[in-house]
Amino acid sequence: MFRSLSNLNGGLFDEFRRLEREMDHLFGAGPWPNGIRSVARGTYPPINIGSTPEQVDVYLFAAGLNTESLDISIQKNLLTIDGERRVITEEGASYFRRERFDNAFHRVVTLPDDVDPEKVDANYRDGVLRITIQRRETAKPRQIEVN
Amino acid sequence: MTEKRDVVTKGSNGLSEGRVNERPIRMPVDIFEDETGITVLADMPGVSRERLDVQIDNNTLSIEGKMEMSVPEGMEALYADVNSTLYQRSFALSSELDGSKTNASLKDGVLALRIPKREEHKARKIEVRAE
Numbered sequence: 001m002f003r004s005l006s007n008l009n010g011g012l013f014d015e016f017r018r019l020e021r022e023m024d025h026l027f028g029a030g031p032w033p034n035g036i037r038s039v040a041r042g043t044y045p046p047i048n049i050g051s052t053p054e055q056v057d058v059y060l061f062a063a064g065l066n067t068e069s070l071d072i073s074i075q076k077n078l079l080t081i082d083g084e085r086r087v088i089t090e091e092g093a094s095y096f097r098r099e100r101f102d103n104a105f106h107r108v109v110t111l112p113d114d115v116d117p118e119k120v121d122a123n124y125r126d127g128v129l130r131i132t133i134q135r136r137e138t139a140k141p142r143q144i145e146v147n
Numbered sequence: 148m149t150e151k152r153d154v155v156t157k158g159s160n161g162l163s164e165g166r167v168n169e170r171p172i173r174m175p176v177d178i179f180e181d182e183t184g185i186t187v188l189a190d191m192p193g194v195s196r197e198r199l200d201v202q203i204d205n206n207t208l209s210i211e212g213k214m215e216m217s218v219p220e221g222m223e224a225l226y227a228d229v230n231s232t233l234y235q236r237s238f239a240l241s242s243e244l245d246g247s248k249t250n251a252s253l254k255d256g257v258l259a260l261r262i263p264k265r266e267e268h269k270a271r272k273i274e275v276r277a278e
Contacts, residue, residue: 043228046228047226047228048227048228049227050218050222050224050225051222052221052223056225057218057219061192061193061229062192062256063190063191063257064190064254064255064256064257065255087177087188090186093179093180093181094179094180094181095177095178095179096179097176099175099177100177100188100190112225124255126193126194126255126256127190127191127192127193127194127255127257128193128214
């Protein structure tokens with residue numbers, strides 16, 4: 001098992017994680033298709049996406065990010081986020097655990113079709129990057145008056 | 148420093164009350180030691196200073212934090228990698244560490260803890276004299 005080589009921490013909980021990955025693998029191998037841009041569980045940074053009739057919010061959970069490293073772009077309904085999360089290694093210290101992500105990352109998110117790529121806003125707070133994309137007027141529910 | 152896993156199931160200091168079924172996130176940490184102490188760095192995005200709780204009790208270091216984010220009313224999840232708003236992890240400290248002098252700081256969701264060694268445990272360089 002080559003997988004165990006990359007798992008330095010071991011332990012029971014990592015066994016659960018392994019099980020989760022196996023499940024992913026199992027379901028991924030099923031007859032139903034995966035999303036073409038779907039990624040494996042545990043890909044950094046974790047993302048949540050929420051929607052209201054007015055907007056779509058994308059939350060990236062990336063603590064200690066240098067926002068200058070971020071490159072966010074949107075093409076129609078395809079949102080691309082590139083960035084880097086670097087961890088400073090303490091010279092001369094002995095490490096017991098190194099679990100925090102230390103690399104460049106890239107994530108692509110397919111948004112609903114009715115988002116307006118001209119109306120995007122991003123802010124970073126407490127280690128969470130929030131990108132808000134407004135939806136087009138026509139997509140919002142309209143009240144229809146009965147005369 | 149050894150990790151305690153049993154504590155993860157119960158909220159020790161009230162932050163986890165409310166949503167009983169919420170399974171806490173075991174956040175990634177870096178832990179390293181130098182001559183004067185141990186440093187713990189933990190990624191806890193979404194946690195503000197007010198929602199962070201670090202306790203040292205009976206040589207157990209417990210870190211707990213609650214994510215707090217302003218989400219628009221009526222928002223529905225389309226996709227979620229993160230299914231919990233609670234972070235929890237704890238470690239057993241060894242006796243040479245002076246937990247009472249722990250220093251904590253939180254910036255952009257990264258918690259940095261510095262636990263110094265007791266004076267008498269700091270490594271001394273032993274000179275070998277040639278006779």
